Each structure stands twice: as structure tokens, then as C-alpha cells.
Amino acid sequence: xxxxxxxxxxxxxxxxxxxxxxxxxxxxxxxxxxxxxxxxxxxxxxxxxxxxxxxxxxxxxxxxxxxxxxxxxxxxxxxxxxxxxxxxxxxxxxxxxxxxxxxxxxxxxxxxxxxxxxxxxxxxxxxxxxxxxxxxxxxxxxxxxxxxxxxxxxxxxxxxxxxxxxxxxxxxxxxxxxxxxxxxxxxxxxxxxxxxxxxxxxxxxxxxxxxxxxxxxxxxxxxxxxx
Amino acid sequence: xxxxxxxxxxxxxxxxxxxxxxxxxxxxxxxxxxxxxxxxxxxxxxxxxxxxxxxxxxxxxxxxxxxxxxxxxxxxxxxxxxxxxxxxxxxxxxxxxxxxx
Numbered sequence: 001x002x003x004x005x006x007x008x009x010x011x012x013x014x015x016x017x018x019x020x021x022x023x024x025x026x027x028x029x030x031x032x033x034x035x036x037x038x039x040x041x042x043x044x045x046x047x048x049x050x051x052x053x054x055x056x057x058x059x060x061x062x063x064x065x066x067x068x069x070x071x072x073x074x075x076x077x078x079x080x081x082x083x084x085x086x087x088x089x090x091x092x093x094x095x096x097x098x099x100x101x102x103x104x105x106x107x108x109x110x111x112x113x114x115x116x117x118x119x120x121x122x123x124x125x126x127x128x129x130x131x132x133x134x135x136x137x138x139x140x141x142x143x144x145x146x147x148x149x150x151x152x153x154x155x156x157x158x159x160x161x162x163x164x165x166x167x168x169x170x171x172x173x174x175x176x177x178x179x180x181x182x183x184x185x186x187x188x189x190x191x192x193x194x195x196x197x198x199x200x201x202x203x204x205x206x207x208x209x210x211x212x213x214x215x216x217x218x219x220x221x222x223x224x225x226x227x
Numbered sequence: 228x229x230x231x232x233x234x235x236x237x238x239x240x241x242x243x244x245x246x247x248x249x250x251x252x253x254x255x256x257x258x259x260x261x262x263x264x265x266x267x268x269x270x271x272x273x274x275x276x277x278x279x280x281x282x283x284x285x286x287x288x289x290x291x292x293x294x295x296x297x298x299x300x301x302x303x304x305x306x307x308x309x310x311x312x313x314x315x316x317x318x319x320x321x322x323x324x325x326x327x328x
Contacts, residue, residue: 125282131287131290
């Protein structure tokens, strides 16, 4: 397999042109976005628990959609665990590669701080659970490639718990709001702030664990097939 | 020079780079090269998101689109390279250096 595209793929070009044209035309037909929606978000921002409009929408107004995103991640993690099979604990790399381990030792603390910063900033500015979770996963991967052992997060019951906690966070919020007589996932302004912070924390953990699992499983596969 | 003209020119550059990278990823030989270009594509897409003032998405694109996805693509290339029976494959571009685990 040398990466050259077969000539018969050119047959798809007319279809590609048509679809591209249709997408461009659709883009031209849309306006700048419904200003009424933006005004609605801004009007309700005060009691939403976040001062950043994106966070308020993601975790409060459209929290149900974000919950389903976390479920999708959970499905991906489950599928990866299935595909990986019963190989026991994740095999770590051999320590001792100077550049990789040196880089990891110096960068990981900064990366972890960056993740915390992104998460903390998420309620009042750009950032949030997905970004912070991915950064934490990247930090863990730096450690892995540097030959450091990843304890706890790379297998077993703890990993399963980490994968679930994000989805569970939303579930707990849904149960709590329904039990309190509100509509499901309708946060009272008093509790919205802490609820969002709690859900973001749980989601960050799950996102980091899921991304880490997927990359480590793929790494296992590619190392198994190394000559 | 007018700021808006500069911004417009920059946007044209970014979009042009995205299209050029996409074509290069799809049509240049060498899977490893495509994988690396994919990571570059993710980084340019991050800039595009910033220009659209979608800063949250830009952050996510940088870490997930360029970082994690790029890593997965390189891992896939390694598996494909190892499973192909001796035929000169994508990793040939970097010789033996690319084989170090």
C-alpha cells in the first residue's frame, strides 16, 4: 500500500463538485445567525451559572445535548474496550529514552497546570471540560511516551469508574432536578453555578480517560504489529 | 494598509492552505506524509476557528483535532505499514528513524 489514490476515484469528482456546490450555495443562503437566539442567551445569562455564553448554552440551556455527547464518548470507550479484548493491564513502554523522558518530566507539570487553567476558565471564558479533558489526556500520553508508568488510569476498576463518571454527573443532576420538582436538568439560578462546575469536573475526567484509553489501545495494536 | 484588507487577505491564505493541505493529504504518496500533513491541517483549522471567533472550538481543534487525532492517524499508519507484506509503504519516507517505537 503506497498511498497512491487509484485512478478510478476520479469517477467521484462530479459528485464531489455537486455536493461542494450545494454546500456553498447553502452557506450563501444562511444569514449571520438568528439574532433573536443570541439575545435570548444574553438575557438569561445572569442566572445560568456561567458568564461565558458558550458554557451556559453547552451545560445549562442545551445540557441534554452535552449529556448525549458524553454518552457517545462512553460508547466509543466501551467499543474500544471490547476491541482491545482481555489483555489485562496496559503494558507500559520501556523507560530510558532520554529525549522523551526528559520532555515528559519538564512538560507534564505545565500541561497539567494548563488543563486546570482551561477548566477553571471555562465558566467565564473559552475553555471547559472538553478542552481540559483533552489536555489532561495529552499530559498522560506524554508520560506514557516518556516511559513513565501510568498507574490507576490505564486499566481495571478505576479506569471503568473514570470513564463513567462524566455521564453519571449529568445523570445525577437530572435525578436531582426532577426530584426537586423542576423540569429535568432545569437548574435553579442558586444551584446552577455549582452544578455546572461539578458536571464540568466529572466530564473532564471522563473525556481524559476516554481519549487516553483510545490512544493507548491503538498504541498496543501498533506495537503488537511492530516487526 | 487597511486592517480589514489585511484580515481578508489572511483569511484567503488560511482557506487556501486548508484546501491545499487537503489535496496534499489525499493525493501525495506516502501515508506517513499524509499523517503529518493531517496534523498540520488540524493546526491551520485551529487558526480558522480563531478567525471565526469560535475560541472554544479552536482550543478543542488544537488538542483533539491536531493532537489526539493526529496521533491516532500515525498509529494507524504504523499498523498498515507493518501489516503490508514488504511492499514499500508510507514509512519509507523516513527510513529507519520512523521505526523506533
